[in-house]
Amino acid sequence: VVLRNLLDNGYPGAIYPVNPEAEEILGIRVYPTIASLPDGVEVGVVLLPAQMTVPALQECVAKGMGHIVLSAGGFAEFDDRGGSIQRELSAIIKQTGVRVLGPNTSGHTSTPAQLTTSFFPLGKIRPGQLSYIAQTGNFATHTMKLILTSEHYGVARVIGLGNKIDVEESEALEYLGDDPQTHAILMYLESIDRPREFLHIASRVTRHKPVIMLKTGATDAGRQAAVAHTAALGTEDRLVDGLLRQAGVVRIHAYTHLVLLGRALSSAPLPRGNRVAVLAPSGAMLVSLADLCARLGLRLPDLEAQTLQRLEEHSGGFIRLRNPVDIWALTSKSGIKRAYEEGIDAVMDDPHVDAVAAVLMLSPDQENPSPEVLKQIVRAQPEKPLLLSFTGDRQSIEAFEAEAASLQLATFGEIEQPLEVLSVVARCRGAMDRPE
Amino acid sequence: VVLRNLLDNGYPGAIYPVNPEAEEILGIRVYPTIASLPDGVEVGVVLLPAQMTVPALQECVAKGMGHIVLSAGGFAEFDDRGGSIQRELSAIIKQTGVRVLGPNTSGHTSTPAQLTTSFFPLGKIRPGQLSYIAQTGNFATHTMKLILTSEHYGVARVIGLGNKIDVEESEALEYLGDDPQTHAILMYLESIDRPREFLHIASRVTRHKPVIMLKTGATDAGRQAAVAHTAALGTEDRLVDGLLRQAGVVRIHAYTHLVLLGRALSSAPLPRGNRVAVLAPSGAMLVSLADLCARLGLRLPDLEAQTLQRLEEHSGGFIRLRNPVDIWALTSKSGIKRAYEEGIDAVMDDPHVDAVAAVLMLSPDQENPSPEVLKQIVRAQPEKPLLLSFTGDRQSIEAFEAEAASLQLATFGEIEQPLEVLSVVARCRGAMDRPE
Numbered sequence: 001v002v003l004r005n006l007l008d009n010g011y012p013g014a015i016y017p018v019n020p021e022a023e024e025i026l027g028i029r030v031y032p033t034i035a036s037l038p039d040g041v042e043v044g045v046v047l048l049p050a051q052m053t054v055p056a057l058q059e060c061v062a063k064g065m066g067h068i069v070l071s072a073g074g075f076a077e078f079d080d081r082g083g084s085i086q087r088e089l090s091a092i093i094k095q096t097g098v099r100v101l102g103p104n105t106s107g108h109t110s111t112p113a114q115l116t117t118s119f120f121p122l123g124k125i126r127p128g129q130l131s132y133i134a135q136t137g138n139f140a141t142h143t144m145k146l147i148l149t150s151e152h153y154g155v156a157r158v159i160g161l162g163n164k165i166d167v168e169e170s171e172a173l174e175y176l177g178d179d180p181q182t183h184a185i186l187m188y189l190e191s192i193d194r195p196r197e198f199l200h201i202a203s204r205v206t207r208h209k210p211v212i213m214l215k216t217g218a219t220d221a222g223r224q225a226a227v228a229h230t231a232a233l234g235t236e237d238r239l240v241d242g243l244l245r246q247a248g249v250v251r252i253h254a255y256t257h258l259v260l261l262g263r264a265l266s267s268a269p270l271p272r273g274n275r276v277a278v279l280a281p282s283g284a285m286l287v288s289l290a291d292l293c294a295r296l297g298l299r300l301p302d303l304e305a306q307t308l309q310r311l312e313e314h315s316g317g318f319i320r321l322r323n324p325v326d327i328w329a330l331t332s333k334s335g336i337k338r339a340y341e342e343g344i345d346a347v348m349d350d351p352h353v354d355a356v357a358a359v360l361m362l363s364p365d366q367e368n369p370s371p372e373v374l375k376q377i378v379r380a381q382p383e384k385p386l387l388l389s390f391t392g393d394r395q396s397i398e399a400f401e402a403e404a405a406s407l408q409l410a411t412f413g414e415i416e417q418p419l420e421v422l423s424v425v426a427r428c429r430g431a432m433d434r435p436e
Numbered sequence: 437v438v439l440r441n442l443l444d445n446g447y448p449g450a451i452y453p454v455n456p457e458a459e460e461i462l463g464i465r466v467y468p469t470i471a472s473l474p475d476g477v478e479v480g481v482v483l484l485p486a487q488m489t490v491p492a493l494q495e496c497v498a499k500g501m502g503h504i505v506l507s508a509g510g511f512a513e514f515d516d517r518g519g520s521i522q523r524e525l526s527a528i529i530k531q532t533g534v535r536v537l538g539p540n541t542s543g544h545t546s547t548p549a550q551l552t553t554s555f556f557p558l559g560k561i562r563p564g565q566l567s568y569i570a571q572t573g574n575f576a577t578h579t580m581k582l583i584l585t586s587e588h589y590g591v592a593r594v595i596g597l598g599n600k601i602d603v604e605e606s607e608a609l610e611y612l613g614d615d616p617q618t619h620a621i622l623m624y625l626e627s628i629d630r631p632r633e634f635l636h637i638a639s640r641v642t643r644h645k646p647v648i649m650l651k652t653g654a655t656d657a658g659r660q661a662a663v664a665h666t667a668a669l670g671t672e673d674r675l676v677d678g679l680l681r682q683a684g685v686v687r688i689h690a691y692t693h694l695v696l697l698g699r700a701l702s703s704a705p706l707p708r709g710n711r712v713a714v715l716a717p718s719g720a721m722l723v724s725l726a727d728l729c730a731r732l733g734l735r736l737p738d739l740e741a742q743t744l745q746r747l748e749e750h751s752g753g754f755i756r757l758r759n760p761v762d763i764w765a766l767t768s769k770s771g772i773k774r775a776y777e778e779g780i781d782a783v784m785d786d787p788h789v790d791a792v793a794a795v796l797m798l799s800p801d802q803e804n805p806s807p808e809v810l811k812q813i814v815r816a817q818p819e820k821p822l823l824l825s826f827t828g829d830r831q832s833i834e835a836f837e838a839e840a841a842s843l844q845l846a847t848f849g850e851i852e853q854p855l856e857v858l859s860v861v862a863r864c865r866g867a868m869d870r871p872e
Binding site for chain 2: 078079121134142143146150217220221225253256289290300317319394414415
C-alpha cells in the first residue's frame with residue numbers, strides 16, 4: 001500500500017522495496033535485504049512487527065539512512081515487552097543520531113514533495129495550505145480518506161507522531177511554523193513531552209499562523225484510553241489549558257472539529273474579531289444561536305443605522321429587525337432569494353461586523369438564493385468570513401452545496417457549526433494580535 | 437398553501453376556504469365571508485395580518501367555531517400596537533371560552549388525523565411516534581421539511597405554540613402525555629408560563645415517556661432575541677434548570693439535537709442505563725470519545741472476561757483490548773468486516789453494557805461490515821441501542837447509510853453524535869426509573 005500511495009502521488013524520487021520473498025512489486029524491483037540496497041537512500045519506511053524493528057533500524061543506519069519511519073505498533077502502549085523494545089530503539093537513536101518518526105505511526109505526508117509514507121490506501125492526496133501534526137495514525141489514514149472524499153480542501157504536510165521516541169510535537173511545530181506551504185496548523189495530541197520547549201516555539205508560531213489543538217486525555221477515562229493508545233502520560237488538564245493559552249494555541253474538544261476547522265480555514269479568511277452577524281429564517285434558531293454565541297464568547301454587535309435601514313427596505317414590517325436577523329421579516333416583501341442576498345450583503349457591509357453566519361432556508365417551491373451572488377458578496381469583503389448552513393429541502397440543499405463547493409463558499413451541515421468554527425478562528429486571530 | 441397541505445395529507449373532513457376575491461381555490465369552493473360559512477365548522481385557521489385578527493376571531497366565535505389557529509405575527513413580539521391587539525384577543529378568549537393556538541404560529545399537525553394547519557409547503561407528512569411542542573413555527577415549517585427530506589422518521593403531533601395567549605406548553609404536554617400515538621416528546625420553549633402547573637404535569641408524563649427540552653434564552657443575548665421572537669420573558673436560567681431536573685425533563689442545548697434525538701428515539705430503544713461500549717478504528721477517536729463520555733456523564737464499563745476473550749480471538753495481538761475497543765486490533769487477523777461484526781456482537785452481548793456506539797471505517801479497498809448482519813445483532817438485543825457513525829471513504833459511507841436506513845439502523849454523520857444522543861436518552865431512562 002505504501003508503494004501504491006507513492007506511485008499514485010507521483011513521487012519523483014527512486015523507490016526501493018525490500019522483501020526476502022518478492023522479486024517485483026507493482027513493477028518495481030525488490031531487494032532481498034536492507035544490506036543489499038544501493039547507497040544513498042534517504043528515508044526508510046519500516047513495516048515490520050515490533051520485535052523485528054530493532055535489527056531493521058540498525059541495518060538502515062548501517063546503510064547510511066538518516067531518516068526512518070517506524071510504522072508498527074506493539075510497543076510501550078501495548079505491554080512491558082514492547083516498552084523494552086522501545087527503549088532499545090531510543091538507545092540506537094541516541095547513539096547514532098538517526099531521526100525517527102514513530103513507532104506506532106501511519107507515517108507522514110508532504111504534498112509539495114509528492115511524498116507519503118502512509119500504509120492506508122489513499123490515492124492522490126489533494127494539495128492544500130493546512131498541515132496536521134497528530135499523535136495518532138488517523139490523519140494519514142482514514143480521516144485523510146474522509147477529508148479527500150468528503151471535503152474540498154487539501155493538505156500541505158501531515159506528521160503522524162505515533163509514540164514519538166524521537167521527533168515530537170515541538171520540533172514538528174517549529175518546522176511547520178517556518179514552512180511557507182503551511183498557512184495554518186491543526187494538532188491532535190495526547191501528551192506534550194517538553195512543555196517548556198513547546199511554549200517557547202508555539203508562542204512564536206501562533207503570532208503569524210493559527211495553531212489549533214485537540215489535546216485529549218482531559219478526563220480520567222480519556223487518560224486511561226491514551227495510555228492504551230500511544231503510552232501517553234497525561235498531564236493535569238488545567239495545566240494543559242494554561243500552557244496552551246499562554247502559547248496562543250487555541251484548544252478544541254471535538255475530534256470532528258479538526259476537519260470542520262480545516263474546511264473553514266481553507267475556504268474563508270480569518271475574521272478580524274469576534275463580532276458576528278447571524279441570519280436565520282426562524283426565531284427559534286436565532287434565539288438558540290444567540291445563546292450559543294454567548295457560550296462561545298462571540299459577540300452579536302448592534303447593527304449600524306444604515307444597515308438596519310437597508311434591511312427595513314425589504315421588510316414586511318411585522319418582525320423586529322436587529323442582530324440576530326430574522327430573514328423571515330424580509331421574505332414577505334422581497335422573496336427568499338432577495339431577502340438572503342440583500343440581507344447578507346447589508347450585514348457583510350456593516351463595519352461593526354467581523355463575520356457572518358447565515359442559515360439558508362432552501363426549498364423547491366421558491367426561488368433560492370444564488371451561490372454565485374453570495375460569492376460576489378464574499379469577494380467584495382475579502383477579510384470577512386461568510387459561513388453558511390441550511391434548513392428546508394434536502395435536494396435543494398445538496399444542489400446549493402455542490403455549486404457552493406465549486407465556488408469555495410464555506411458550508412456546514414449543522415446550524416451550530418459555523419459559530420463553533422468562528423469562535424475558534426476568532427481566538428486564533430486574537431492570539432496573532434496579542435501584545436508581545 | 438394550507439389548503440394544498442391539507443389535500444396532500446388526505447384530510448378526510450370538509451374544507452371551507454374564505455376569501456372575498458376568489459370563487460374557487462385548488463378546486464374547492466370559496467366562501468366570501470366567515471358569516472356565510474355553513475354551520476358546524478370545528479377549526480378555523482386565520483391567515484390575516486395582526487390588525488384584522490380581532491374581528492376575524494369574533495366572527496369565527498359567532499359562527500360557533502370552538503378552536504382557532506391564529507397564524508399571523510406582528511403582536512406583542514413586534515411592538516406596543518401589536519401588544520394591545522394581543523390583549524384584545526385574550527379578552528375575547530376569556531369571555532367566550534374559544535380555544536386558540538397562537539398567534540404567531542405556523543400551526544399544528546396531527547398525522548393520525550391527516551391534518552395540518554401549516555402554511556409552509558410540506559407535502560405528505562410521514563407518520564411516526566414522536567411529537568414536538570414548539571414555541572416557534574419551525575417544527576411545522578422548514579425544520580419539518582428538513583426532517584421529511586433528510587430523515588427517515590415521522591411525527592405523530594406537532595404543536596406550534598407561537599405567542600401562546602391560550603394553549604401553552606403545560607396543556608400541550610398533558611395532552612401528549614395521554615396520547616397513545618406519542619411515544620416520546622421533544623419540546624422547544626423560550627418561556628415556561630405556569631411553572632407550578634408545568635412541574636405537576638411533566639413530573640407525571642416523564643415517568644412513562646421521554647420528555648426532552650431545548651429551553652433557550654439561557655443567556656442575555658438569547659433572552660433579548662427571545663423577546664423579539666415570541667415576546668417571551670425569560671426566567672433566570674438556574675431556576676429553569678432546577679425546575680426541569682425536578683420534573684424529569686431532560687434539557688438539551690443545541691437546536692440540531694431536536695432532530696438527532698428524533699432520529700435516535702425513532703430507530704433505537706431506550707438504553708437501560710448509561711454504560712456504553714465504544715468501538716472505533718483509531719486510538720485518537722477512542723481517547724477523544726472517552727473524554728466526551730466523561731463530560732456527558734456516560735460510563736465506559738469494564739468488559740466481562742468472556743467478552744474480552746471473544747475480542748482476543750480476533751486480535752492480531754499488538755493493541756491492548758479494553759473498553760473503548762480499538763477495532764484496529766481485530767482487523768489484521770479477521771479483516772474489517774468480521775472485526776466489526778464480531779466486535780459489535782461481543783460487546784452488545786456483554787451484560788455490563790447498556791448501549792453501543794461504533795465508528796465504522798468503510799473503504800472501497802476492503803470488505804465492509806454488512807448492515808444486514810448488524811441488524812441481526814440489534815434484533816437479538818432489542819433493549820440495547822446500537823448507534824453508528826463513520827470514517828473513511830464517502831461513497832462507501834453513503835452506500836452503507838442507504839442500506840442502514842431501509843433497515844432502520846441508527847446512523848449519525850459525526851462520531852460525537854451517538855454519544856451526545858445516548859447521554860440524553862440515558863437521562864430520560866433515569867427519569868422514568870426515578871423513585872416516587
